[in-house]
Each structure stands twice: as structure tokens, then as C-alpha cells.
Amino acid sequence: TIVQNIHNRLLKGGTGFDHIIWITVSKESYLEKLQNDIGKKLDLDFRDDEDKLSRASKLLVALERRKRFIIILDDMWEAFPLENVGIPNPTRENGCKLLLTTRLRGVCRVMETQTNVKVSVLSRDESWDLFKEKVGEDVLRSTYIQLLAKDVARECD
Structure with missing residues (x-):
């Protein structure tokens, strides 16, 4: 995070x-x-x-x-x-x-915060890029894992 x-x-x-x-x-x-x-x-x-x-x-x-x-x-x-x-x-x-x-x-x-920063939800592409960065390209060589990972990344919408 x-x-x-x-x-x-x-x-x-x-x-x-x-x-x-x-x-x-x-x-x-x-x-x-x-x-x-x-x-x-x-x-x-x-x-x-x-x-x-x-x-x-x-x-x-x-x-x-x-x-x-x-x-x-x-x-x-x-x-x-x-x-x-x-x-x-x-x-x-x-x-x-x-x-x-x-x-x-x-x-x-x-809480009377001085500075507020709103964090937006990631776009589909951003969530996919983040997922690839975290798990590495090697993991994504499997078609099954890639499909599953894209489903998970879509949950960020």
C-alpha cells in the first residue's frame, strides 16, 4: 500500500x-x-x-x-x-x-487534519501494471494464471 x-x-x-x-x-x-x-x-x-x-x-x-x-x-x-x-x-x-x-x-x-490527499482507485491498466510489477513476468507465463490475474485486477474498477 x-x-x-x-x-x-x-x-x-x-x-x-x-x-x-x-x-x-x-x-x-x-x-x-x-x-x-x-x-x-x-x-x-x-x-x-x-x-x-x-x-x-x-x-x-x-x-x-x-x-x-x-x-x-x-x-x-x-x-x-x-x-x-x-x-x-x-x-x-x-x-x-x-x-x-x-x-x-x-x-x-x-481530527482537524491539515492536508488531505484523496487516493483514487486504480484504472484497469494501472492495476494490471501493478500486479505484473509485484508478481514478476515469470509468473505470468502461465495462461491460466494470467487470466486469473486479469480477473483479480478487474476487481479494482
Whole structure:
């Protein structure tokens, strides 16, 4: 995916970020799960009986210790206040950046995103080219696989 590509480029370095945190939020994610996932990336351990507010406080302190970091929240279905999780509001001063992906424009609106990029569906030719690039020309020598692959590529329409 595009976000995976961005994440991989960030990991290669030279971006000015000291820490890169990628979390898949998904539809079933709850506040505690999100806090746990971010905490794991920061090597934080939360007690099972620890409440959301305490977790948020620990996350905030841990993140504010980082110099420059980016948090990627992938596949968001619901908006939430960053402070409820323990994520500082991104500012130039704190060096925090937040990248989120969602299918829902309302999530962007409530999260008060600064820049929105709409990603369109690939055309049939683009999806076919992407498929060929990923699997390699050798795989496509089989007529059966080629027909099956074209059916899959059509699903992008």
C-alpha cells in the first residue's frame, strides 16, 4: 500500500525523524488497544488494571521525550481526541507529525487534519501494471494464471 511504502522510506532514514511508529487502527480497535500498540512500540508496559487516563499520561511523557517522531495511524474508522490516547498535538515545536489513513472524510474533519490527499482507485491498466510489477513476468507465463490475474485486477474498477 501507499502507507507501507511511505513507512519503508521513512525507515531508510534521512527524514529527520528519530522514531517512526506505525499502528493499524482498524474498525475493531478500542482506545486501550491503541494505547497498548503504541506503548509496545515505545517499549512501555502497562498493567492490566491500569486505566486509560494513566496509560495516556505515560504515553504522553514517553512521546514527549522523543525529539522528532511520526505516528502513522493506518485504517482509521473513528475520530478520537489525541490527548485521550496520549498523543501530543503535532506542532513545529515538539517535532511530532501525524499521518492517518481513512476511507471516511468525516474522520479527517473531526481530527482537524491539515492536508488531505484523496487516493483514487486504480484504472484497469494501472492495476494490471501493478500486479505484473509485484508478481514478476515469470509468473505470468502461465495462461491460466494470467487470466486469473486479469480477473483479480478487474476487481479494482
